[in-house]
Amino acid sequence: MARVLINFPQRAKRGEIIEIKTLIQHPMETGYRLDSKGAVIPRDIISRFTCAYNGDEVFRAELFPAISANPFIAFSTLATESGELVFSWIDDNGQIQSEIHQITVE
Amino acid sequence: MQLLLTRRRILWAAAGAGLASFVPTAGATEDTMAEAIRDLIGEAPVTPGKVKLELPSIVENGNTVPLTVSVESPMTEADHVESIHLFNQKNPQPYVAAFHLGPRAGKASVATRIRLADSQRVVAIARLADGTFWSGSADVIVTLAACTEQ
Secondary structure, three states, X not given: OOOEEEEOOOEEOOOOEEEEEEEEOOOOEOOOOEOOOOOEOOOEOEEEXXXXXXXXXXXXXXXXXXXXXXXXXXXXXXXOOOEEEEEEEEEOOOOEXXXXXXXXXX | OHHHHHHHHHHHHHHHHHHHOXXXXXXXXXXXXXXXXXXXXXXXXXXXXXXXXXXXXXXEEOOOEXXXXXXXXXXXXXXXXXXXXXXEOOOOOOEEEEEEOOHHHOOEEEEEEEOOOOOEEEEEEEEEOOOOEEEEEEEEEEEEOOOXXX
16 A cells, blocks of 8 residues: 555535645656666556545546656545545556545534 | 866766667657647637646756646636646657546645656646636746656
């Protein structure tokens, strides 16, 4: 499991716009680099990131090799109700890493 | 002096060799960027405006260039940004990223970090709920390019 950093306010007022910052440890190998023997290092990137709020997708990103290693993505969402935010990163091989965080909306 | 020149030449030769070992690819150009944009939006017109793309004008390290893109929009059910697409001119691939938002985003602003292989222009295109496309761009000077490090 890759290391993940997720930052957003755990408590929010209803209707408030909350900022969410995410970062995951990943080399984001572009597929354009050569190793010491001159062979192409195969592409290995996170190609998709999603954020679901109580089951509804509120943000999705499609990423290409031009995204830096350890991809950082910051976005926002409206605090609608208490519940959970599920963050998922999907790589080229279809492997998914998900993180679940709670939010309390007053 | 003779020695210095020779040493300088050797350094230049070494630098050249380093660059040459970068996988030769066609590389994106203004044309391939325009093509990638056409692939996405078809023949729809793109109006400059509404989209603000913030990048440092000079970056030392092309491997991590902070980028923020925001679009003027009330983000209501009727009038919101559906998606934001980022393109570059000179990386091996013109497409950088696509972000899909909706009225639940509250505001249309996304930040990330990108790689830039050379000094170039970065373009952001936003698709609004009414089907119109708007664009913003930023020029970046890169002193140490991404991809060339092995």
